[in-house]
């Protein structure tokens with residue numbers, strides 16, 4: 411079975427490719443596990459570090475007909491991760507619409523033409539919620555308050571509609587903010603949530619643009635990748651009809667609690683520079699601080715144990731420290 415990962419050179423895309431390669435199997439159209447014959451990572455650029463046995467394809471998914479070339483006829487599964495992240499989509503409306511919305515529709519259209527009905531996992535976000543209580547549940551309406559959130563919600567509806575029509579076996583999952591992202595800060599409004607841990611753990615300074623009592627809904631990279639694979643393999647009947655989207659379990663953690671975990675892991679809290687940015691606080695503050703995730707829990711999705719376990723995961727997986 412061929413598997414396509416859009417955004418396959420990105421943070422989660424690369425981790426997903428590694429995990430799929432290790433696993434070697436995914437549920438096929440009939441639900442039984444089938445061997446993966448090829449993993450195709452599609453992105454604007456190929457990653458610096460490439461895995462043997464993974465196919466990397468450079469393509470701009472907003473260009474006309476891009477998916478005809480990069481999604482083979484016999485594709486069985488698609489993980490749609492390519493996106494312009496929150497602060498970038500807010501800064502550049504047209505780019506966000508092209509990548510996050512127009513390309514999602516184009517991908518669904520390509521899936522519709524394939525030899526057999528593919529499974530597709532669309533990665534949405536807590537940004538789907540804007541006007542909402544601080545703790546949302548499975549039935550809280552999605553009313554986003556920024557371009558990224560709107561693009562994700564429309565993508566969720568498209569996935570649900572293409573599934574209802576029988577064009578694709580699609581599912582959408584709303585990921586919490588993923589912490590700790592390795593590398594350097596990105597253009598996500600939530601980028602600070604990784605920076606304030608990642609940089610001090612390596613003896614570097616970090617900027618925190620939000621207040622200490624702001625709470626964020628987080629998940630580790632490993633748990634997120636497990637969720638994406640679980641979302642793929644879970645039978646379609648378990649998903650809500652119409653809007654085939656699920657809130658995924660996570661942890662509610664305040665910035666203060668993250669800083670305390672940093673201290674417990676031996677990081678220097680003094681390396682965090684507190685520089686309020688009302689724009690960032692407004693975007694992140696509009697997202698839910700927690701979720702009641704009964705549907706996802708019932709389907710077997712799981713949160714991390716606690717923030718200390720997330721920090722430990724980063725130290726072991728990214729910095730090569732012993733467990």
Ligand SMILES: NC(=O)c1ccc[n+]([C@@H]2O[C@H](COP(=O)([O-])OP(=O)(O)OC[C@H]3O[C@@H](n4cnc5c(N)ncnc54)[C@H](O)[C@@H]3O)[C@@H](O)[C@H]2O)c1
Nearest residue numbers: 417419420421422453454470471491492493535585587588
């Ligand atoms: N990381 C998080 O905290 C988080 C939280 C919720 C949802 N998500 C979603 O998960 C997905 C993956 O996130 P990530 O953190 O790995 O982001 P990322 O920015 O690392 O990866 C996204 C990838 O999409 C690619 N891309 C963007 N425009 C493209 C184009 N025109 N053509 C081809 N490729 C293009 C980028 O080059 C990048 O490699 C995204 O859809 C994101 O919205 C992430």
